[in-house]
Amino acid sequence: MSLERGVQLFNAGRYWDGGFYKGLIQVAAGCLHYGRRNRRGALNKWRSGADYLRPYLPANQGLDLAALVRATDANLAALESSAEWPELEMPKLSYRVESGGRLPPPPTRRGRAG
Numbered sequence: 031m032s033l034e035r036g037v038q039l040f041n042a043g044r045y046w047d048g049g050f051y052k053g054l055i056q057v058a059a060g061c062l063h064y065g066r067r068n069r070r071g072a073l074n075k076w077r078s079g080a081d082y083l084r085p086y087l088p089a090n091q092g093l094d095l096a097a098l099v100r101a102t103d104a105n106l107a108a109l110e111s112s113a114e115w116p117e118l119e120m121p122k123l124s125y126r127v128e129s130g131g132r133l134p135p136p137p138t139r140r141g142r143a144g
C-alpha cells in the first residue's frame with residue numbers, strides 16, 4: 031500500500047484498514063501507554079502492532095521495520111517479565127540503508143487517470 035493510499039484511508043476515517051499503518055499506529059499507542067504506566071495497554075498495543083508489521087519485514091517504504099519489531103519485542107519481553115516498572119528505551123523508526131550507504135529512493139507516485 032502506498033503512503034498516499036494510507037493517507038486517503040486515514041482521512042476517510044478508516045484508520046485500521048492498512049495493516050502496515052495500523053502496525054505503526056499501534057506500536058506508537060503502546061509507547062504512549064508505557065509513558066502513562068499502563069502496563070496492559072502497552073503490552074496489548076506493542077504485541078498487536080508488532081504482529082501487524084511482521085508481514086512487511088524486513089522493510090517497507092524505506093523504513094527498517096525489522097529493527098522496530100526487534101525493539102518492540104524486546105520491550106514486550108522486559109515489561110512482561112518485570113514485577114516492577116522497568117525503564118525502557120522506546121522503539122525508534124529509522125530508514126533502512128541500502129548497500130553503498132544510501133537511503134532508498136522515496137516511493138514513486140503512480141499516475142492518475144484522467
